[in-house]
Amino acid sequence: MLTISYQHPYRGLGGSSVNLQAVFASLLFALFMLWIPWEELVGKEFEDKQVYINNFLYLKSIVEDKDLSGLRDFFFNEVLWDVLVRAAMDKLGIPIGVILNAVTFLCLFCFARFLAVRHGVLSILLLVNPLVVDFAFSQLRMAFAVSLVLLALSLRSRVALCATLVMACFIHTAMVLFIVMYLVAVQVSLWVRKRNFPVYTLAYIAMAGGALIALLIGPLRGSLLSSVGDRRAEYELGAATLSYASFWIGLLATVPLQKARFYASRFNLLSVACLATFTFATLMGVFAARFISALFPMLMSLMLTLGRPVREVMLLMYLVYLGLQWHYWFL
Known part of the structure; x- marks a missing residue:
């Protein structure tokens, strides 16, 4: 079956x-x-x-x-x-x-x-x-x-x-950022297996990493790209609305509730950093929706590895959110 x-x-x-x-x-x-x-x-x-x-x-x-x-x-x-x-x-x-x-x-x-x-x-x-x-x-x-x-x-x-x-x-070139985030997640997941880190510490470290990335792609983005002569230094895209971002912010909020083994997955750690980046970037008025799109299967994997009963609640919320997405997409 x-x-x-x-x-x-x-x-x-x-x-x-x-x-x-x-x-x-x-x-x-x-x-x-x-x-x-x-x-x-x-x-x-x-x-x-x-x-x-x-x-x-x-x-x-x-x-x-x-x-x-x-x-x-x-x-x-x-x-x-x-x-x-x-x-x-x-x-x-x-x-x-x-x-x-x-x-x-x-x-x-x-x-x-x-x-x-x-x-x-x-x-x-x-x-x-x-x-x-x-x-x-x-x-x-x-x-x-x-x-x-x-x-x-x-x-x-x-x-x-x-x-x-x-x-x-x-x-x-954005893949450089994703690869660096992945390598950091691999290293942290190895530390998790060797040491008894407090769960809240791991959650907030990953979130702090996402906040730092949000700063780099937001307020600091123009100066950083200009310094290396990147052609996208002047590109501007609108941020996601809070209603659009609500589900992903809610998913991020469940992270501190998880047990230590949740953080032993490098993909979960990468996903947490991605969710934090998207959340903080949205609050800063910075476009970061492609973090969600690019790592979408990892975010779904994170949701499926949440502990009960949080997982069932988030799955139900995702189905509601998905229905709304399809509704507005066809409008």
């Missing part, structure tokens, strides 16, 4: 049969989501996707347009995305629509597999969310980079892991 597993992510992920089932279910999920004509259902196109299509069909390569040279230029202009897509179009003759659909498929597959191997195939249903749809179908460059990071974390070869992470960073 299919059930949702509430096991903690740091425990064993099951044998080969469990992994095969997870892979098969994830493939079916990605294909099904790709088959749905979302743009027709919503009645409008995915704006960012159309920008990518126009750029690749009608504009010159960013390498030629900006006359880039040197590793620093290639990194801060995130050239690898442009290079890979144009190579697939020009060298292999693959249509741009097929390429972008392949990125969407990869993202959906990686998100689904992350949950399925840890919590069973039914947990994949938690991904049927407008945030995931918009991220996978529209925020394609970041979706590709996040997918590479998730794939890298499942690799056993250290060389392959490092190479994949470097690729992800040259596709989207």
